[in-house]
Amino acid sequence: MPMPVPPPASQPSWAHFEHRADMGVAGYGMTPAEAFEQAALALTAIICDPARVRPAQAIPIQCEEPDLELLFVDWLNALIYEMAVRHMLFSRFQVQIDGAVLRAEAWGEPIDPERHQPAVEIKGATYTALAVQQDDAGHWVARCVVDV
Amino acid sequence: MDLKTLTKLTDTQWRIEPKGPMRVPGILFGNEALIRNMDDKVYEQVANVASLPGIVQAAYAMPDAHWGYGFPIGGVAAFDPDEGGVVSGGGVGFDISCGVRTLHTGLDRAAILAVQRELADALYYRIPVGLGSTGAIRLDDREMDAMLAGGASWAVGRGYGRPEDLGRIEENGRMAGADPKQVSEQAKRRQRDEMGTLGSGNHYLELQEVTAIHDPAIAATYGLEQGAVVVSIHCGSRGLGHQIGTDYLKRMALAASQHGIHLPDRELACAPLNSDLGRAYLGAMRAGINCALANRQILTHLARQVFRDILGADLRLLYDVSHNTCKLEEHRVEGRKRRLYVHRKGATRAFGPGHPDLPADLRAAGQPVLIGGTMGTASYVLAGTQQSQELAFNSACHGAGRAMSRHAATRRWQGRAVQNELASRGILVRSPSPRGMAEEAPGAYKDVSEVVAATDRAGLAKLVARLEPLVCIKG
Numbered sequence: 001m002p003m004p005v006p007p008p009a010s011q012p013s014w015a016h017f018e019h020r021a022d023m024g025v026a027g028y029g030m031t032p033a034e035a036f037e038q039a040a041l042a043l044t045a046i047i048c049d050p051a052r053v054r055p056a057q058a059i060p061i062q063c064e065e066p067d068l069e070l071l072f073v074d075w076l077n078a079l080i081y082e083m084a085v086r087h088m089l090f091s092r093f094q095v096q097i098d099g100a101v102l103r104a105e106a107w108g109e110p111i112d113p114e115r116h117q118p119a120v121e122i123k124g125a126t127y128t129a130l131a132v133q134q135d136d137a138g139h140w141v142a143r144c145v146v147d148v
Numbered sequence: 149m150d151l152k153t154l155t156k157l158t159d160t161q162w163r164i165e166p167k168g169p170m171r172v173p174g175i176l177f178g179n180e181a182l183i184r185n186m187d188d189k190v191y192e193q194v195a196n197v198a199s200l201p202g203i204v205q206a207a208y209a210m211p212d213a214h215w216g217y218g219f220p221i222g223g224v225a226a227f228d229p230d231e232g233g234v235v236s237g238g239g240v241g242f243d244i245s246c247g248v249r250t251l252h253t254g255l256d257r258a259a260i261l262a263v264q265r266e267l268a269d270a271l272y273y274r275i276p277v278g279l280g281s282t283g284a285i286r287l288d289d290r291e292m293d294a295m296l297a298g299g300a301s302w303a304v305g306r307g308y309g310r311p312e313d314l315g316r317i318e319e320n321g322r323m324a325g326a327d328p329k330q331v332s333e334q335a336k337r338r339q340r341d342e343m344g345t346l347g348s349g350n351h352y353l354e355l356q357e358v359t360a361i362h363d364p365a366i367a368a369t370y371g372l373e374q375g376a377v378v379v380s381i382h383c384g385s386r387g388l389g390h391q392i393g394t395d396y397l398k399r400m401a402l403a404a405s406q407h408g409i410h411l412p413d414r415e416l417a418c419a420p421l422n423s424d425l426g427r428a429y430l431g432a433m434r435a436g437i438n439c440a441l442a443n444r445q446i447l448t449h450l451a452r453q454v455f456r457d458i459l460g461a462d463l464r465l466l467y468d469v470s471h472n473t474c475k476l477e478e479h480r481v482e483g484r485k486r487r488l489y490v491h492r493k494g495a496t497r498a499f500g501p502g503h504p505d506l507p508a509d510l511r512a513a514g515q516p517v518l519i520g521g522t523m524g525t526a527s528y529v530l531a532g533t534q535q536s537q538e539l540a541f542n543s544a545c546h547g548a549g550r551a552m553s554r555h556a557a558t559r560r561w562q563g564r565a566v567q568n569e570l571a572s573r574g575i576l577v578r579s580p581s582p583r584g585m586a587e588e589a590p591g592a593y594k595d596v597s598e599v600v601a602a603t604d605r606a607g608l609a610k611l612v613a614r615l616e617p618l619v620c621i622k623g
Contacts, residue, residue, distance in 0.1 A: 018553040019215070046554075047279060048583075070398070077394050084338045084387050087280045111280035118279035119583035120554070121348045121623075123242040123390035127401065127415040128217040145217065147242045147390075148349055148554070 014042035017129070019145045024129055025076070026143035032068060032132060033095040033102075035142035036075055040093045040106070043076055046148060047083075048116045053091035055107030063102045068132040071102055072142045076125035079106060080146075087111050089118070123147040149176075149186045160211075160606035161539075164191060169199040169412070177540070177606045178211035182598060189215035190222075196412050197225050201420070202233025204488055205481055208540045210495050211602040212549040212594065216241070218415040221494035224543040226479065228488055229421035234409065235429055236418035237400055239491035240474050242393035244436030246351075246384030247470030247496075248518035249317075249444045250529070251463040253377045253455065257357050260377045260618055263458055264576060267355065268619045270454045272578035275353055275447060276345040278623045279581075283344035285446065292336050295343070296328040296388075299438030300468075303445035308344075313448070315507045317441060317468040318497070326438050327431025331388070332395050335432075338387030339439060344446035348584060348623030350547075351383040352520075353451065356527055356615035363612045366531045369513040370466060372613045379455075379463055380527060380615070381447050382520045384472065385440040392436050396429045421489055430474070437473060444468060466529075467516035471496045471546035479541050490541045498532035498544040498609045517609045519600055520547045523577055523620045524570050524590030528600045530609035544609035548596035557592035558583060566590075570620075579622040588622060 012034050017024035023046055027039030044050045059082050063074040075095070083089060090108035111118060128145035135141070154162040154176065162183055164174030174194035176183055190213050197219055198207040204226045213222030218238025227233030253260070260267065276283050287295060295302045300321030304311055314321035328336075346353060358376045361367045372378075385392075400417035403425050404410075409418065419425040448463065455461045474491045481488075499506055499515040506515050514532035521527040525548070536542045552560075563582025566589045570577050579585050604611040 016555060018555060023554055070401075073398070080394075081334055081338065081391070084390075085334075085340075087282070113278060113280065113580045117581055117583060118348075119581050119587055121279040124394040124397075126217040127397070127413075127417070130414070147217070147393075 012038050014038040016042055016045065022145050022147050024143060024145045026141060028139060028141050030139065032140050032142065033097045035132070035140040036072060036095045037093040039076065039142045040079055040090065043079060043122065043146065044090055046122060046146065047089060047118045047120060050091045052116050053089045054109045055092040056109040058105045058107050059086065061104045061106055064100050066100045069130050072132050073125045073127065073130060073144060075102055076146065080122050080124060082106065089116060120148050149183055149188055149191055151180065151184060153191065160602055164195055166198065170195055172198050172203050172206045174198050175206045176209045176213070177602065177608060179602045182211050182602055186213060187215040190220045193220040194223065196416055197223060199412065200234055200416070200418060201409060202227045202231040204228050204486070208543065210543065210545040212545045212547060212599045214549045216493060218413065218417065219491065219493045222545065222549065223493045224491065224495045224540050226488040226490045226541050227421060228486060233421050233489060234418040235421050235426050235474055235489055236416065236491065237393055237396040237429060238415050238417060239493055240433060241472040241493045242390050243384035243472055244389035244392060244433055245440030245470040246472045247440060247468065248520050249381045249448065249468035250466045250518050251379045251448065252371055252466055253379060253461055253463060255377050255459065255461055256375045257377060259459070260355060264618060266458055267454065268576040268578050270458060271353060271451065271619065271621050274450050274454050275621055277580065277621055278348050281345050282341040283446070285343040286341055287343060292339070293328040295442050296331060296435035296438050297326050298322055299441035300445040303442040308446045308449040313445065313465045316465040318470060321441055323434045323437040323441070325431065326434035328435050330428040330432040331392060331435050335388045335391035335395065338391045342386040343443060344450060345386060346447065346621065346623055347383050347386060350588060351623050353379065353381050353447065353621040354617045355619040356380055356617050358613050359616045360614035363531070363610060366513045366610065366612045369510060370516055370529065370612065372529060377618065378466065378615060379451055380518065380520065381444055383443060383447065385436045386443060388439045389436040392432045396432065399425060433474060437470065440470060441468070467518060469496055469516065469518055479537060492543055494546045495543045496546045498536050498542050500532045500534040500536055500542065517544050519545060519596065521596040522548060522590040522593045523588060523617060523622060524575060525596055527615040528596070528611065529613040529615065530600065530603065531612050533607055533610050535607045536609060539606065539608055545599050545603045548593040548599060550592060551594045552592050554587040557589050558586045561586045561589040575617050575620060577620045577622055584623060
């Protein structure tokens with residue numbers, strides 16, 4: 001199965017890419033932080049339409065890894081963990097990356113099965129198809145497969 | 149997969165010849181059509197697994213194998229700790245001890261159809277299902293550790309089920325060697341209110357009719373009759389298992405170089421069995437197995453309440469078997485008995501007739517191998533065979549495997565339409581998520597019948613009975 005080809009990303013955006021049993025998330029932005037924020041939206045979109053999730057409450061998140069790719073997987077896993085233990089969904093993200101440290105706020109609300117119509121829960125982010133890269137034009141992509 | 153890259157051994161057995169860093173060959177099971185349709189990634193992943201330290205005999209892929217992370221789903225590999233063998237989180241999977249449990253209802257199709265809608269609604273009401281659902285049980289720190297050490301045995305001790313259930317569960321319902329201290333606080337917190345929940349995705353609780361008997365003698369031993377109805381539960385270790393997978397995948401990836409292990413791919417993360425990290429993972433993974441066994445035991449209790457209330461019926465456990473594990477087992481390799489750690493990821497253990505770990509009343513027939521299908525097709529009961537030991541360390545397939553991605557499925561089907569179409573065929577589906585039903589549409593999966601036929605033909609397990617759904621509770 002071909003790996004996803006990152007589309008041109010002149011503005012922040014996100015995408016899913018196909019993986020037979022699971023699903024890939026990709027975020028695009030002008031900085032790694034922006035790409036991470038967009039990938040987080042792609043994560044929510046596996047579960048439901050992010051537009052249905054009200055950014056009512058902010059949850060602080062912090063991760064630390066010397067390697068940007070490991071930091072990206074940590075970031076997604078921190079979101080998966082917060083969704084699981086708080087029974088929340090998130091739709092707005094603010095990420096700051098300072099060296100090896102990521103500090104973020106994830107905004108969302110408690111899961112409402114009627115309104116959100118969640119399709120599937122996410123088990124964890126994986127190292128499959130993992131990349132955090134900058135293209136020649138300076139745009140960043142952050143992507144990996146998540147296990148659903 | 150290009151058949152020219154393989155050596156054909158039999159109609160259902162194909163070999164990847166060892167080359168480069170491969171220490172042993174790869175063996176793929178399946179008929180020509182199944183192998184041709186397998187991802188090229190399965191070839192690559194089997195070859196990668198065959199390169200890991202201490203692997204014994206071969207790296208295997210079952211007929212339903214597809215691309216996983218690190219190991220293929222449908223992958224089997226055994227490692228010898230005394231030869232530098234490793235344990236890999238990616239060789240077990242995120243949903244540790246995901247598996248299938250099947251129970252007899254003692255009722256036939258007509259008795260179920262008389263109250264089919266009532267049963268579907270009551271089960272849907274009683275069984276917590278879907279994202280964000282919580283169980284009625286809250287575990288404090290002490291009870292969490294007791295559950296992780298005790299498995300289904302813990303659940304029975306708390307009133308969820310009966311002692312006689314335990315003999316029909318692998319490991320008698322309690323995986324020895326679990327070490328709750330090796331399970332992170334995050335993993336435990338993720339599980340705190342998820343006991344007795346079904347989850348989502350391909351997990352389900354189904355009422356299934358026995359629509360064909362392929363081996364009357366073994367079916368009789370298993371208590372399966374044409375037209376009888378059984379309950380099957382497919383789920384795993386919930387958030388706890390997922391978090392253990394996440395935690396150790398990272399720890400193993402970071403520690404690989406310290407252990408002198410070269411990873412061709414980071415997702416192959418593993419640790420020597422004889423290392424602190426390897427032992428820690430085994431302790432945590434076994435706690436995850438106990439969590440899955442306890443969870444299926446509690447779900448059984450909830451289903452029993454529904455059957456008692458509506459039909460005055462009791463559910464007797466046929467068997468409970470997992471398909472995401474790593475277990476220490478004794479196997480004969482080239483005439484010599486060896487104790488090996490057998491990874492089965494999306495592969496079902498299949499002990500043959502006479503195996504000492506089987507319950508006495510099933511021992512002569514071989515272990516029940518429970519294979520889940522889709523909402524609209526069929527599930528199967530198979531039995532372990534004698535030759536399965538030599539073929540693939542007593543392993544068989546685990547299910548249909550997806551034929552298309554979740555996205556492709558939602559583009560093709562709508563959830564309510566899938567539900568209505570199944571209802572018109574007499575299958576009542578209850579689910580909180582229309583999109584989830586579209587993603588799980590029967591057409592999104594491979595033909596499970598072809599997978600079990602190839603499994604039977606290869607000798608990995610023997611076809612015993614076919615089950616078709618009447619009610620499906622889906623996450």
